[in-house]
Amino acid sequence: MAAAPGARGRRGARGGVGTVPGLRLAQDAGHTGPMPPLYALNLFDLAPNDDYRAYSRRSRDAVEAHGGRVVALGRFAGAEASDGAEPRQVMVLVEWESPEAFQGFVDDPAHVDLHPLRENGTENYLWWSYEKLEDLRPLFGGA
Numbered sequence: 001m002a003a004a005p006g007a008r009g010r011r012g013a014r015g016g017v018g019t020v021p022g023l024r025l026a027q028d029a030g031h032t033g034p035m036p037p038l039y040a041l042n043l044f045d046l047a048p049n050d051d052y053r054a055y056s057r058r059s060r061d062a063v064e065a066h067g068g069r070v071v072a073l074g075r076f077a078g079a080e081a082s083d084g085a086e087p088r089q090v091m092v093l094v095e096w097e098s099p100e101a102f103q104g105f106v107d108d109p110a111h112v113d114l115h116p117l118r119e120n121g122t123e124n125y126l127w128w129s130y131e132k133l134e135d136l137r138p139l140f141g142g143a
Helices: 051-065 099-107 115-120
Strands: 038-046 068-075 090-096 122-131
Touching: 038 099, 051 068, 051 099, 051 115, 068 099, 090 099, 115 122
Parallel strands: none
Antiparallel strands: 038 090, 038 122, 068 090
């Protein structure tokens, strides 16, 4: 999904269950075949509680059940300088089989108690999604 920055499942400003703004599902984009994989980049700070710890104990299985896989976890290591947002403590990169798989994870009623753990266990959350590319040519008009 080539969504607008900050796009994420929404129930209020913190995210949650619901349609992901900007998510381009195959039927919405006029595709007849499968959509390319999707990367969800999550950047956040931990809140001063144990909610994200509880979320992390259950989230990997929930993500995998919907065709996702955590491909990278990271802790902020520093930067020379940055234009824009302040850095976040934590980075999680999830690869999804398709935008539909990601939306299925967001909408799954079995996660009604899971998403609030992420929402309440984090602060300053940034959640962007990116279509998988084999090279950069599509960004340059196919040149």
